[in-house]
Amino acid sequence: MCGRYKRKGDKQRIAEEFHVQHGIEDIAMPPEDLNVTPYSTQPIVRDNRDDGQREMVMMRWGMVPFHTKMLESLKGRNMFNARAGSITTTGSWREAFKKRRCLVPASAFYEWDKIGTAQGKPFTLTLSDASMFAFAGIWDAWRDSRGDWLQSFAIVTTEPNEMMAQIHPRMPVILHRRDYDRWLSRDETERPPADLLRPFESEGMEMVPGGPTVSDTRRKGPMAFHTTTTAMLPNIEE
Structure with missing residues (x-):
């Protein structure tokens, strides 16, 4: 599950990082969001349908499939995460996975310990x-x-990879x-x-304890998301 992430970077930085050619001037967005929550509007990157170059678009995090009759029918369902194991068979995700894939820019993500x-x-x-x-994202209209x-x-x-498996499935x-x-x-x-x-490979990632107020979705400032320690969890092989 991924229910919270951080985006540290304005639209110009995103454009540079992901070689975006379209949409940069057309969208308004805050320079950073240290506590991105489901159902907020966030930048994604996709291929432009006319020339195939990358474009940046603001979208709601929490997918509404094109065939949805009423938004109320999605109430109580987790539509902000799509499981890889069922993405080719579940009607809500299948068509988007075939031809509507996107990149979701991020600087970090947060997870709560369910295992350790x-x-x-x-x-x-x-x-x-x-x-x-x-x-890896999928999108719909x-x-x-x-x-x-x-x-x-x-x-x-x-x-999960070996590091993530210490806290979450x-x-x-x-x-x-x-x-x-290709994506x-x-x-x-x-x-x-x-x-x-x-x-993603464990050796390419780091995991540190989150700040005490990270659970508060109203907190957007840096003090909510950092601790004074950089201690890692014990290596799972120890």
């Missing part, structure tokens, strides 16, 4: 080099009864840069890139 000795405590997970990265369009996305989750799919083009391709195929839906 510190159950209920939040942890912050980043790449070891502290660089911005991308979750839904039209309401008035004819207005809502674009929305979900983050794909998979089994799932983790978001983090894509390697070398796989961005973003709009070419419809009967064999979409399911092989990319795998755990």
Whole structure:
């Protein structure tokens, strides 16, 4: 599961990191969001349908499939995460996975311990080099009864790597840069890139305890998300 993440970087930085060519001037967004929550509006990167170059679009985190009749029918359902194991068979995700894939820019994500000795405590997970990265996302466009369009996305989750398995049974799919083009391709195929839906390597990540107020979705400032210690959890092989 991935229910909270951090985006530290304005639209110009995202454009540079992900080689975005379209949409930069058309959107307004805060320079950072240290506590991204489901159902908020966030930037994603996808291939432009006309020229295939990358574009940045603001979308709601919490996907509304195109075939949804009423938003009320999704009440109580987790539509912000799509499980990799059932993404090719579940009606809510299947068509989007085939041809509407995107990158979700992030700097870190948060998870709460469900397995280890510190159950209920939040942890912050980043790449070891502290660089911005991308979750594997899928998106869709839904039209309401008035004819207005809502674009929305979900983050794909998979089994945990060894580090993540110490605290949680799932983790978001983090894509390697070398796989961005393949993931973003709009070419419809009967064999979409399911092989990319795998755990990121533990040795390329770091995990530290989260701050005491990270659970408060109203807290957006840096003091909510950092502790004075950088102690890692014990190595699972020890």
